[in-house]
Amino acid sequence: MALPLTLNTKFAYGVGQLAEGLKNSALNTFVLFYYNQVLGLPGTLAGLALAIALIFDAISDPLAGSLSDNWRGKMGRRHPFMYASAAPLGIGFFLLFAPPSGLSEIGLFLWLTVTVLLTRGAMTLYHVPHLALGAELSTDYEERTQIVSWRYLFGFLGNLTSYALGLAWFFRDTPEFPNGQFNVAAYEPYAISLAVLMVVTILWSGWGTHHRIPYLPRVSGEPDKLTATRVVTRMLGEIWGALRNGSFKWLFAGALVIFLMVGVDGALNLYMFEYFWELDSQEKLWVLLVYPVGLIIGSTICPATHRYINKRVGVILGALGWSLGQIVPILLRFEGWFPDNGTDALVPTLVGIKLAQGVAAAQALVSFNSMLADIADEHELTTGKRQEGIFFAAASFATKTTSGIGSLVAGVGLDLISWPTGTHIQSAKDIPVETLASLGMLYGPIIAGFAVFNVLFNLQCKMTRETHAETIRKLEALRARSPGSQPTQAATASES
Numbered sequence: 476m477a478l479p480l481t482l483n484t485k486f487a488y489g490v491g492q493l494a495e496g497l498k499n500s501a502l503n504t505f506v507l508f509y510y511n512q513v514l515g516l517p518g519t520l521a522g523l524a525l526a527i528a529l530i531f532d533a534i535s536d537p538l539a540g541s542l543s544d545n546w547r548g549k550m551g552r553r554h555p556f557m558y559a560s561a562a563p564l565g566i567g568f569f570l571l572f573a574p575p576s577g578l579s580e581i582g583l584f585l586w587l588t589v590t591v592l593l594t595r596g597a598m599t600l601y602h603v604p605h606l607a608l609g610a611e612l613s614t615d616y617e618e619r620t621q622i623v624s625w626r627y628l629f630g631f632l633g634n635l636t637s638y639a640l641g642l643a644w645f646f647r648d649t650p651e652f653p654n655g656q657f658n659v660a661a662y663e664p665y666a667i668s669l670a671v672l673m674v675v676t677i678l679w680s681g682w683g684t685h686h687r688i689p690y691l692p693r694v695s696g697e698p699d700k701l702t703a704t705r706v707v708t709r710m711l712g713e714i715w716g717a718l719r720n721g722s723f724k725w726l727f728a729g730a731l732v733i734f735l736m737v738g739v740d741g742a743l744n745l746y747m748f749e750y751f752w753e754l755d756s757q758e759k760l761w762v763l764l765v766y767p768v769g770l771i772i773g774s775t776i777c778p779a780t781h782r783y784i785n786k787r788v789g790v791i792l793g794a795l796g797w798s799l800g801q802i803v804p805i806l807l808r809f810e811g812w813f814p815d816n817g818t819d820a821l822v823p824t825l826v827g828i829k830l831a832q833g834v835a836a837a838q839a840l841v842s843f844n845s846m847l848a849d850i851a852d853e854h855e856l857t858t859g860k861r862q863e864g865i866f867f868a869a870a871s872f873a874t875k876t877t878s879g880i881g882s883l884v885a886g887v888g889l890d891l892i893s894w895p896t897g898t899h900i901q902s903a904k905d906i907p908v909e910t911l912a913s914l915g916m917l918y919g920p921i922i923a924g925f926a927v928f929n930v931l932f933n934l935q936c937k938m939t940r941e942t943h944a945e946t947i948r949k950l951e952a953l954r955a956r957s958p959g960s961q962p963t964q965a966a967t968a969s970e971s
């Protein structure tokens with residue numbers, strides 16, 4: 476039986492998620508608005524650039540998972556990739572927000588495409604091994620939820636930091652820029668600040684968990700001769716093996732649906748706050764900041780809820796709760812039952828809804844990632860292979876749909892409703908009423924209504940606390956008979 480991990484180890488592992496939180500919130504919230512509304516790149520082209528990066532992720536995520544699953548070296552399977560990713564990520568993220576002046580429309584599109592590919596590729600190199608590392612730190616059903624909760628806690632703090640630095644400092648309203656988000660010069664220092672934080676927290680997480688390397692699972696058997704053909708063939712075989720796992724197949728399908736919805740929400744948030752709800756800079760900040768606060772609250776209570784409900788139920792309830800928070804305010808506004816813009820009740824109402832959405836979303840996110848670790852156990856029992864990297868590559872890919880497919884859908888949707896662009900579009904008075912109504916429908920009922928598919932997919936996943944306990948019992952029995960194949964978690968007794 477594994478001894479519980481120390482608080483320092485959980486903290487160091489979790490802090491590594493701050494980088495992902497910073498990157499995701501910036502890409503989801505500011506990139507589409509910056510390139511489309513501020514720089515004038517058509518929404519379809521901006522969304523297409525982000526979607527191209529998603530296609531790249533479809534290849535790079537499982538490749539990173541397969542490489543780290545099969546990596547042999549003194550620093551284990553995960554840490555070499557985590558260390559190597561830090562500098563490229565910082566550089567790529569800065570360049571994303573620093574396009575040269577005078578670029579043509581096509582030049583701007585190409586700059587966005589290349590820099591977002593560099594940023595997301597570097598994040599993949601770090602994030603997939605980091606996710607897989609979390610699954611290896613413990614086999615306990617509830618302790619795994621604690622580990623995931625620590626990771627999401629810092630991820631949400633990253634969201635909070637990104638919003639606070641952006642809206643409260645770099646993009647704050649000034650006499651020169653009454654709408655601070657149109658201050659082009661503010662984007663580069665904003666990007667530098669976040670890039671430095673990403674690099675520091677990645678290195679912190681790697682070093683803070685470095686002492687666990689001797690006790691983590693290693694690759695068994697004879698090493699393969701690494702050729703490009705062999706690497707690709709092995710990766711495709713591992714992907715196929717993962718997709719043959721019934722629990723993973725349905726869980727992943729449901730995750731793609733909810734992350735797509737969250738992606739459209741993130742890409743359109745500034746449009747909704749600026750034009751639909753007509754919030755000023757301070758009000759936007761309150762509404763944006765309270766969502767990660769809700770996520771933090773939700774992630775801290777999730778370990779307690781998993782004592783009473785199965786993780787699958789947590790995913791379903793979280794997705795439904797988030798979707799209701801997206802749909803209900805729009806429908807109430809159309810019926811005239813929601814506080815009017817500019818009234819004292821509007822912002823507190825939006826803040827309360829966003830807080831509740833954050834709590835609900837955390838249940839789905841933490842439960843989903845905790846279940847992936849359990850599925851890795853199930854897969855090992857069936858195949859004899861320990862392949863957390865492939866399963867968490869799927870989690871990484873699903874997460875990235877928030878800024879990939881989500882931004883593409885949002886960008887195309889803006890063009891379909893004939894959304895006007897340019898710095899001269901300063902307020903809702905510059906937007907036709909029917910266009911504002913179409914924006915609300917796209918943001919709320921149209922996209923969030925897809926939550927029903929998330930529920931249907933997750934209902935097909937039959938994994939429970941009891942089935943996982945039986946899996947662990949069988950695994951421990953197999954490991955006891957073949958102690959050289961994988962280190963048992965009893966080795967964690969050496970934790971200091």
